[in-house]
Structure formats: C-alpha cells, structure tokens
Amino acid sequence: MKQSVSSCTRPLRRLCVRSRGRFHTSSRRLSSFQYKWNVHRSSKTKRDINFALAGGILLAASYIFLTKNKLFLDSSRSLTSDGATLISQQRSLSGTAVTSGPYDKSNLKQMLTDEEVDRRLRAFEESYTLKNGRGVSRYDVCQLPSNNPIEDARAEKVIQVPIEDSHGKDGKSESYWYFWSVFDGHGGWNTSQKLSKELTNAIIKELANSAYKITHDDLHLIPSSGTIDRAIKNGFVQFDHKMVIENVQEFFATEQKDKSAAMKFLLPALSGSCALMSFYDTHTKNLKVAVSGDSRALLGSVNDKGVWTVKCLSIDQTGRNPSEVTRLRKEHPDEPNVVRNGRILGSLEPTRAMGDGKYKWGPELQQQLGNMFFGGKPLKKLKSAPYVTAEPVVTTQEIHPEKHDFLVLGSDGLYEMLSNEDIVALVVKWMENKNMIKIKRPLLGSLFSKNDDSKLPKVIDVSDPAAKAEKKPFRQFNKKNSKEYLLEDENVATHLIRNALSNGGYSEYVKLLLSISSPVSRRYRDDLTATVVFFSDEDSEISGETQASVEINPDATRGGLDQKLKSKI
Incomplete structure (x- = not known):
C-alpha cells in the first residue's frame, strides 16, 4: 500500500527540523518588554520551522519520485548455491575467517513493511555458542549495509594451542586463542575484504x-605482554607493507601491465580500511585490542557496588586525537597543514589505517600509476609521505567473567548513533530479558520507581580520559520523553543495530532509515557492524572435557530461516 507524501515525511520532519526554541504566548504576568521579546522570538521560530518543513517535504517528494523511477537501487546479500557464499563458515577449531560476499539487487518502491524491516535487519546476523570453550560462552555478530557494496567487513576465528604449563597435567595444558575483528573500509571495499580474509592468519603466524x-615437545611458551604487543604490531605493519609497497613492485615486474593485473595488485592498496582486532588468550585471561583507525572496542562489566560500567579499550586514531596530531606534526615539521580540520591534509580522517596508498606513496609513483590506469592526480599538498601508518595502538585488559564481562566491537557507524554508555546499557537490558543475568535493584528504588523496566540501566564510564574525549554520537533525543529502547531480537548485535537506528526506541525511525536505498542512505547512516562477545568462567579441564565445540544458535542466525546453518560446526 502506497503512502502519502505527508505520512512518509512525518518521521523525516523530525530528522530535518531542529527546534530553536519553544513557542511563547502572552501572559498578564509578563512585563511589556518580555512580551515583545517573546512575540519576536515566536514569529522567528515559526518562520524557521516553516522553512525547515518545506525543505523536508521537498526532500521527501524528490526521494519518492526518484525511487518510483528506479533511479536508485537498493541491495541485499543472500547465500548463493554456486559457491559464491555470503560467508565462509568455520568448519573446525583451526578456523576460517568469516567474510562478506556478493549482493543481489532489488528496487525500492515504497516504505518497507515491518516484516521487510526485520528481514533486512536480520539478513546478516550470526550467533555461536561455545561448549567447553574455556573462557567464552557465546558471540553474536551482525552487519547492515548502507554503501553498495558494503565497505565494512569482519572476521572471527578460534584455534586450540598446546602450551607449556607447570601447573598443568604432565607440565602441559591447552589454551584457546580467540580473534574477533571489524574492518571499516573507506574509498571502496577492496581493502576491508582483503583484511577479513587474510589478516587474522598473518597475525597468528607472527604470534607463533x-x-x-x-x-x-611442540609446546608453546607463554611470552610477556610486551612481546605479544610487538608481534601484533609487526603483523599489522608487515601485512600493510606487502599490500601497499611490495604488491606495487610486483605489479611493475609483471610482463603484462593490463587493467586486470592492476586491479589484482593495486585495488586493496588504493582504497583503505580501519582495522580493529581483539585477541583473547584463555590461559592468561588477557584480552588484547589493536586498533588502526576509529573503530571502537568496549568492555561492559559490573563493579563492586553492583553498578554497570563501560570501559573503552581503544582510542580513536584520527585527526581529532591530540596525541596523533602531535605525532604527525613532529614527523612533518615543515607542513603546518599536515592535519587540518581534524583530517590528514584536510582530507582523510583516520591517522592510522591499512591501505590508503595515496597517503603512503610518493608523488612520482602516484603520478605514474595515475597516467597508466587510474587517471588520478597526487594530492596537491603531498610533500613527505607516508602520512598514515598501519601500526596499531595495542591495549591489554584482564577479563573477569565473574563480573559478567562482555566485549562490544563496532565500526564507527555504530558509535555515530549510540554512546558508549547506551551500547552497554542496551546489551545489559537484552541480557536481562534473556535471563542471562538478574539485575539487583535497591529495595527502596523498586518501591518508589514505577517504570524501571521502561528505562535503560545506569552505566558509568570508567574509560581513560583520552577515550572519553572521542567524538560523540549525533543521535539527539530527549530521554525524558523517549521510549529509550526496542527489545525484539534474539541476536544481541542485531539488537544494537536496530536501536542505533531507532533514535531512542521509535520503530518508525528504523523503518524510515531502512527504506532509504543506496546511495541516498549514506547521507543518513554509515555501514553498521557489531560483534558482542560474552565471556565465561567455565573450565573444560575441570569438567573433564578438553575439546571445545562451536554450535550455531539458529534462532539468532538469520532468524533461524536458513536450515543449512542449523548443523554443528
């Protein structure tokens, strides 16, 4: 059923109109001066709102006209039967990186129905339960594209490692290495897709x-924390050097320098991607988080007073980060505009990233490549490349499963819409709904508060001050009048994405933002990727089990509709 322009634009008006004040009426108690001032401000506000409403109606009318005439195409991915699958599932504990795949195109002609909204939100959700996993009980992932194709990618992997342990049986024990990664591409999808397929294995090789x-005895020795950090950093840098420098050299060494060869060797280096990787060693219970760019990792936990906290385990590496600005100005002392308006040379926001050859190659090489194939010109202010480094910043966090610790990884599309506190609060509300935890409320609070269940729980940010200074979400709503959250999903990562679109718990906002097709959708939201990991204090050695198993949660994996995913991994 087609909707009228006015009904379609009702939620849009709320997005377009920024209230600049409230209407004021005359009052006998107001002085003459106050009365005149309020009338003046009221008329000005009415005029501003009328202009905003007119703009919103024109925008909606243009949008409906364009979609009816099929000028914009929407896209969604599906699992194909010819081997070009959406994901590469993990078939053993040695693991295979999970990556994203092809798209099927469809036209958007009207607002989505509730069923279509659910289908689109849950199209790429996956959930896994780990039995005897020694430290991890479950992890959920979900993605929502805005770009076509999606520029986000992700990867997960778990491997079993024999280690030397003086406290273990016969002086040896088993540890599990877990890797969860999010790759937020920019300038194309080539870099992020390559990272999702290859970077985890490169880091594992470097660690080993x-x-x-x-x-x-073929046992692994447990190294120091600093040694692990250096191995992860070296793995990032070496992988990027091969992708950006060695591949270009190999391209020029080939006999046939055609476009096919150029795409194979150069496209992952021409586009770029932020890289966020977490590494959890169940033996030490240490979680390492490595970040190049502005994807973010959060740790949710309960403190000694029973209050939920959020700790940011990464700091955005962008031109707004004071330490990054200082580093770049020191490396490029003769370039006052090396960071301008929070961006490298006034253009690129991440100061650390994989790929981005334009900010790592010299002008001569860029000119040569541009003349041969790509027609692009070097950046005008390019003087002393490289400007961007792939070396990540690595942090370490000890995990305490008894405190209900959980990890949230997300691309910046998620954090543009939700604050760190909101994200942890939403996960806690979901955990309570699924009976994973029981919230202990003060007796007096429960007596005097009637709407506890309608509000998100309080979360305190205990992050480093530098992390608290990161960019804030642009979602703006009045929590006093807001529903605050939606609670409809079996997959907690899907739950986060749905609420990120809801503007504080309103399903009509979700429907509107999902109904806007690519490329127009990119004006309102970025690609969204979320991974949520629940830690456990389960010990397989105590239970007598030494082999972990990974099982798919069918109800939280594409809505349980894909029967192929219901079997054990």
Whole structure:
C-alpha cells in the first residue's frame, strides 16, 4: 500500500527540523518588554520551522519520485548455491575467517513493511555458542549495509594451542586463542575484504613465530605482554607493507601491465580500511585490542557496588586525537597543514589505517600509476609521505567473567548513533530479558520507581580520559520523553543495530532509515557492524572435557530461516 507524501515525511520532519526554541504566548504576568521579546522570538521560530518543513517535504517528494523511477537501487546479500557464499563458515577449531560476499539487487518502491524491516535487519546476523570453550560462552555478530557494496567487513576465528604449563597435567595444558575483528573500509571495499580474509592468519603466524616460542615437545611458551604487543604490531605493519609497497613492485615486474593485473595488485592498496582486532588468550585471561583507525572496542562489566560500567579499550586514531596530531606534526615539521580540520591534509580522517596508498606513496609513483590506469592526480599538498601508518595502538585488559564481562566491537557507524554508555546499557537490558543475568535493584528504588523496566540501566564510564574525549554520537533525543529502547531480537548485535537506528526506541525511525536505498542512505547512516562477545568462567579441564565445540544458535542466525546453518560446526 502506497503512502502519502505527508505520512512518509512525518518521521523525516523530525530528522530535518531542529527546534530553536519553544513557542511563547502572552501572559498578564509578563512585563511589556518580555512580551515583545517573546512575540519576536515566536514569529522567528515559526518562520524557521516553516522553512525547515518545506525543505523536508521537498526532500521527501524528490526521494519518492526518484525511487518510483528506479533511479536508485537498493541491495541485499543472500547465500548463493554456486559457491559464491555470503560467508565462509568455520568448519573446525583451526578456523576460517568469516567474510562478506556478493549482493543481489532489488528496487525500492515504497516504505518497507515491518516484516521487510526485520528481514533486512536480520539478513546478516550470526550467533555461536561455545561448549567447553574455556573462557567464552557465546558471540553474536551482525552487519547492515548502507554503501553498495558494503565497505565494512569482519572476521572471527578460534584455534586450540598446546602450551607449556607447570601447573598443568604432565607440565602441559591447552589454551584457546580467540580473534574477533571489524574492518571499516573507506574509498571502496577492496581493502576491508582483503583484511577479513587474510589478516587474522598473518597475525597468528607472527604470534607463533616471534612471541609464543615452541619447545622441543611442540609446546608453546607463554611470552610477556610486551612481546605479544610487538608481534601484533609487526603483523599489522608487515601485512600493510606487502599490500601497499611490495604488491606495487610486483605489479611493475609483471610482463603484462593490463587493467586486470592492476586491479589484482593495486585495488586493496588504493582504497583503505580501519582495522580493529581483539585477541583473547584463555590461559592468561588477557584480552588484547589493536586498533588502526576509529573503530571502537568496549568492555561492559559490573563493579563492586553492583553498578554497570563501560570501559573503552581503544582510542580513536584520527585527526581529532591530540596525541596523533602531535605525532604527525613532529614527523612533518615543515607542513603546518599536515592535519587540518581534524583530517590528514584536510582530507582523510583516520591517522592510522591499512591501505590508503595515496597517503603512503610518493608523488612520482602516484603520478605514474595515475597516467597508466587510474587517471588520478597526487594530492596537491603531498610533500613527505607516508602520512598514515598501519601500526596499531595495542591495549591489554584482564577479563573477569565473574563480573559478567562482555566485549562490544563496532565500526564507527555504530558509535555515530549510540554512546558508549547506551551500547552497554542496551546489551545489559537484552541480557536481562534473556535471563542471562538478574539485575539487583535497591529495595527502596523498586518501591518508589514505577517504570524501571521502561528505562535503560545506569552505566558509568570508567574509560581513560583520552577515550572519553572521542567524538560523540549525533543521535539527539530527549530521554525524558523517549521510549529509550526496542527489545525484539534474539541476536544481541542485531539488537544494537536496530536501536542505533531507532533514535531512542521509535520503530518508525528504523523503518524510515531502512527504506532509504543506496546511495541516498549514506547521507543518513554509515555501514553498521557489531560483534558482542560474552565471556565465561567455565573450565573444560575441570569438567573433564578438553575439546571445545562451536554450535550455531539458529534462532539468532538469520532468524533461524536458513536450515543449512542449523548443523554443528
């Protein structure tokens, strides 16, 4: 059923109109001066709102006209049967990186129905339960594209590692390495897709070769925390060097320098991607978070007073980060505009990223590549490349499962819409609804508060001050009048994405934002990726089990509609 322009634009008006004041009426108690001033401000406000409403109606009318004439195409991914699958599922504990795949195109002609909204939100959700996983009980992932194709990618992997342990049986034990990653691409999808397929294995190789040394009994020694950090950083830098420098050299060494060869060797280097990788060692219970760019990792936890807290485990590496600005100005002392308006050379926002050859190659090489294939010109203010580094900042956090610790990884599209506190509060509300935890409320509070269940729980930010200074979400709503949240999903990552679109718990906002097709949708939201990990204090050695198993949660994986995903991994 087609909707009228006015009904379609009702939620849009709320997005377009920014209230600049409230209407005021005359009152006998007001002085003459106050009365005149309020009338003046009221008329000005009415005029501003009329202009805003007119603009909103024109925008909606243009949108409906364009979609009816099929000028914009919407896209969604599906699991194909010819091997070009949406994901590459993990079939053993040695693991395979999970990556995203092709798209099927469809036209958007009208507002989505509730069923279509659910289908689109849940199209790429996956959920896994780990039995005897020694430290992890479950993790959920979900993605929502805005770009076509999506520029976000993600990867997960778990491997079993024999280690030397003086407290273990026969001086040895088993540890599990968990990797969860989010890659937020920019300038195309090529870099993020390559990272999702190859970077985890490169880091595992570096850890095994330079950090976790192997004894004559084929056991791995537990290294120091600093040694692990250096191995992760080296893995990032070496992978990026091969992708951006060595691949270009290999391209020029090929006999046939055609466009096919250029795409193979150069496209991952021409586009770029932020990289966020977490590494959890169940033996030490240490969680490492490595970030190049502005994707973000959060730790939700309960403190000694029973209050939920959020700790940011990463700091956005952008031109707004004071330490990054200082570093760049020191590296490029003769370039006052190396960081301008919070961006590298006034253009690129991340100061650390994978790929982005334009900010790592010299002007001569860029001119040569531009003349051969790509027609682009070097940046005008390019003087002393490289400006962007792939080396990540690595932090370490000890995990305490008894405090209900959980990890949230997300691309910046998620954090543009939700604050750190909101994200943890939404996960806690979801956990309570699924009976994973029981919220302990003060007796007096429960007596005097009638609407506890309608509000999100209080969350305190205990992050480093530098992390608290990160960019704030642009979602603006009045919490006093807001529903605050939606609670409809079995998958907690899908739950976060739905609420990120809801503007504080309003389903009509979700429907509107999902109904806007690519590329217009990119004006209102970015690609969204979320991964949520629940830690556990389960010990497989105590239970007598030594082999972990990974099982798919069918109800939280594409709505349980795909029967192929209901079997054990």
